[in-house]
Amino acid sequence: MNDRIVFEDVSKFYGEILGVNRVNLSILPGVSSLVGPNGSGKTTLMNLMTGLVRPTRGRIHVLGHHPDEPEKLFRILGYSTQFDSFPKGLTGFQFVYSYLRLGGSDSQTADQLAWRAIERMNLTDDAGRNIAGYSKGMRQRVRLAQALCHNPRVLVLDEPLNGLDPLARTEMIALFRAAAADGCYVIISSHILHEVDAISDQVILLSNGYVVAEGPIHSVRNEIREHPAQILIRCDRPRDLASKMMESEHIIEARIHNDERGLLIKTQDADRFYLMLNRIALNGIEIESVAPADDDVNSVYEYLIGNDEVVR
């Protein structure tokens, strides 16, 4: 009980609107991923876990702590939210520093911890600048710095890879793995299953407020692998990228977008595709964005979630 994160029959309604319904979860140490399309309830689950919203029904315990007691909960938990807004007028350093001070740290400790977190997030050069002037990725990183600055055992990270460049992604993923290896609880959310399944010990698949699948990643991974995924890449030299891609046997098809700035890939093995993409990105092709081609209900969910047998 005190060594896991427990949801007992938790439901959350925003007035009439369903957030999540009848969620029963038990999360163990390691990397756990909440995966689901937009509006499926990932953020709601995380907010419930951290007390930012309160369940309409059910009970939640985080390593024995109740989310209604932030003074205890946040000693062991760090949450990087999806909210892209910050208190006005703070620099990146002040943001992390004053968060630590709010927790009661003395100025010296707070200073030390804040700098350490900022260094880990590669923000040292920009720490003195006002957050209002940060890029999207920098804002994401300063939020992550805030979440892990006090070395919590539980990390709740809402779409942590969002907005990060490939290099930063790789670093972040390494960081999650390291934390998991240390016995931490790392809970991340994503709407791209492939993005997280390689690093997850457990995935929780959400759809329309329901948990539709939950378990160790390899039990679902194989099923997914059989089905080709479509991925849209925006980059500056799609033709070069396409020719590199086609060398690999798991790529079924590569189509150049009409505007010569994009590439649509159909692959048998999305895992390997993402690994390969990271390598290629280091070779000088500038990649603007990577996204599943079927935006809303991507092919994976059609296969996995659109199937009624799995839901019940």
Next chain:
Amino acid sequence: MTELWWAQIKSVIRLEMKKTFFARRGLWIYILALLPLLLFIAHAAIASRERERSSHIASQSEKKLTYQDLLAVRSGMTSQEVIALLGKPPIRFRWNQRTPNLAISAATGTGGSGTPVNLSSAYNLNGIYTDTTTFTTGGLDGEGFAYSSNLLTANRILNGVQFNFGPANQLDAVSSTGQPIGLPSGQFTALQLLATAAHGPVLSQTITVTYTDSSTSTFTQSFSDWCSCSTNPGQQPGESLAVVMPYRDLSDGTQDGQPFNLYGYTFVLNSAKTVQSLTLPNNQDVVVLAATLTKQSLGTQVSLSGPGSFVNVPHERYHYSDGVNDLTLDLSDGRVEGIEIRTAVYSLGEDSIVFAGVFQFFYLRLAIFFGCLGIFMNLFRGEILDKSLHFYFLAPIRREVLMVGKFLAGLLATCVIFVTSELLQIVVFTWQFSPNTRDLYLYHNHGLAQAAAYLGITALACLGYGAFFLAAGMLFRNPILPAAAILVWEAVNPFLPALLKKFSVIYYLKSLCPVDIPSPRGTPPLLALLVSNPDPVSAPVAILGIVIVALLVLYVSSFQVRRMEINYTSE
């Protein structure tokens, strides 16, 4: 534990400070706080200028004057007497005023020529009264004013023409309603009227004389108002001053001490025809007192409105001062006519009431009220609008501690802003007095105690209102409604039953105010209740009351803050 809380509260305050003090949307709070200060600065500036002027006048005086000296001047004194009393006036204005010449009036008595028309059948007004008679008829103008029969007498002779007036204290004047009046039969060269207008001049009226053969002569005439104070009295074409009287009678038996006139009008008739009737204009404000038909050959009527009918009366104005109080004298023709004494307006007693009024009605009920609204309501709400509240909710800090921290930050901000402004107001307010008065006020007239009380009340008001608005900002999404509700609640406080009364801020604050504002006589009872405090509580009770009310509100809010969720979407 408390040590940790205290550290956390301090860090909340540190974070909030910048927001509460320097927020651009908080600019109006400073304006509200500084408005009374500007008022008192202006007040002090005016007061000091007045004082300078008074002492300047006093320094120019021949004699050193006392207040008693200033009071000694009586109406009717000659300028020599005034100068003997007060010395040569340090400031003196002279000018001439054109006034109707009292000396030019028509002669009294009988023996004039012409055929007076008997108007008695047409009398419908009591236009003439003997002096000191009280009357309820409305007099000549329906408002209780009439000619004095002592001045007018029963008959007048104008250019040799006889005019007879009606009997005093009875119906004796004709208000024109377009009625025909019979004329004595005969052939005449002219019809002459003594008449006037009331309620201001009446222009372009038609008068008709009908002859026996049914033909008519029609005249157009304008009539001046009877008061010499009206514009150009007696100067309408064809109009002359007939009788100028130094006063008129009032219905309460007194007299109205400025000149009133009766005017003469001449209408040339067709002397070949026999007159039958006279039709007056249809305008009640034209009042006829006498009419006479004459056979004088044309050209012998002389208008009285020559150069001699007006005279230039010398007027003078003297200013004296004893250094504090000012005396202004108006002299007409060398005699004192008007006396105006202005005691030092900016006197302590009155001023502290003005100060109390500004404090109670503007500062307490509006400035601090809305200032607290702006700052305390935004403690949580502002951050919901900015979508940054989750920053606090993610920290390992009790929500109650966070709330207290925010409350103290708001309290600090409002106290600094409003107490500072109040302090400056008090400084400016006391500064305007002369050093002696200031010392007297501060050290002997409870001035220091009052100042301390005002500062204390300001701080307590911030505490009380702050608690209410903090709660309102957490409980409601739209701040307008709760703010209006609190405003109404505080305003109707005097009318509430005793128990409910105690659950408000203004109830205690009013009890603490050191200077009572006397409600002037005739204030509607509802308003008077707002001003007065029928059942004040003692100071310790009032202070304790506010603190308890504030703590109670905060206690209730602490439950709310525990249950608060982050929900930025439905704004």
